[in-house]
Amino acid sequence: MKKFTLFFSIAMLLLFLAACGNSDNENSTDNASSDKSSSEESKTISVKHELGTTDNVPVNPKKVVVFDFGTLDTLDKLGIEVTGLPQDNIPSYLEKYESDKYENVGSLKEPDFDKLAEIDPDLIIISGRQSQLYDQFTELAPTIYLGVDTTRYMDSFKENLDVIGKIFNKEDEIKTVLSTIEESIANLKEKAEASGKNSLIILANDDKISAYGPNSRFGIIHDVFGVTPVDPNIEASTHGNNVSFEYVLENDPDLLYVIDRGAVVGGESSAKQLVENKLMENTKAYKNDNIVYLNPDYWYLSGGGLESVQEMIDEIDASLK
Incomplete structure (x- = not known):
């Protein structure tokens, strides 16, 4: 009887120790996951663009304001949500952005800086029509220029896509779509020459x-x-x-x-x-x-x-x- 009692006590002690170990592991895993999530949210990168270098650009920013419809087109294609944009003269195929779901931040040439301050965006993306106002934008949020340089269209286009891919972790998706575009261009050039x-x-x-x-x-x-x-x-x-x-x-x-x-x-x-x-x-x-x-x-x-x-x-x- 004493042997049975001793065996039972040892077994219960082992079960208790195992349960404590599992609990510690779970807490450790939870903490690691939380740390990783926090690290991803706080991660920033530097972006070099035509108007300078913007530090502290957040990766996967939550509130994005876009003043360039080409960039809006790309973000829409990639399934990336935006918070605000100029709602005048939106391309018809992007008409969903006329909805009240999105903040109206003025026009392409006359941004509403009061509205921008109210939104408190994590990132602002501009192009040529707003370039002279760059300094005013930077006072409100990290701002990058992603206009296309038409004198070197495809190189500039790809550079902009590279920036978007890094900010929003969409490199693979962009690579796939870009591959189709490049193939289409190669075929078109052959056709144009033959014509x-x-x-x-x-x-x-x-x-x-x-x-x-x-x-x-x-x-x-x-x-x-x-x-x-x-x-x-x-x-x-x-x-x-x-x-x-x-x-x-x-x-x-x-x-x-x-x-x-x-x-x-x-x-x-x-x-x-x-x-x-x-x-x-x-x-x-x-x-x-x-x-x-x-x-x-x-x-x-x-x-x-x-x-x-x-x-x-x-x-x-x-x-x-």
Whole structure:
């Protein structure tokens, strides 16, 4: 009987010690998990961009304000939520961001700094239209510039994606989508070269037109996609070169690409009525039904996004019939 009692006591002691060990392990695991979560939330990186270097950019920021629709396009494609954005002139395919769910932070050129202060964002992303206000943004939150440099479109595009991938831990997803884009571009360049066609890009704005060539705002058509410019001497410019319809007729491109500014800024499309006039009826582009109206949402408002760049590729590809 004494032996049985001794054996039972030892067994109970071992069970007690084991239970204490498990409890310590669980507490240790919980603490480690908590420490890891806390570490991830507090992790920051430095981001070098066109306007300088921004330190203390949080990884996976909770409250993000975006002033660049190309970046908004990319974040939307990646399933990353934003807190605020300018709600005027949002591209139609991103119209969900017009909802009251998102804070309206003014316009692209006139940010609402009071609203920004109220939001107290973790990160602000800007581009060209807000660049002169950079210092004011930095007083409120870490601010980075992610506009696309059109003189080196794809390199700049990839650099911006690399920054977004590191901030939001989306490197793998970006790599997958970018691979598809690069394959599409390679195929388009072959098609453009084989077509032997030249082209001219114009922006229709009310009753005026501006021409764009290589290294310009829309020069990706020539520089990256490989479509030959009918006039390689157009001065590179963000706003384009003011030209006449006589200029278009004189150069007589095989393809005429038209971007209608009025359709996205004024809400009314007038480009077709402006462009397809009596003089233009004498051009090859008109006679061969090769006046191509590009979607201004992608080309004018949100260029440089993961979705918009693919759509731009697809539009030019379709024009080379």
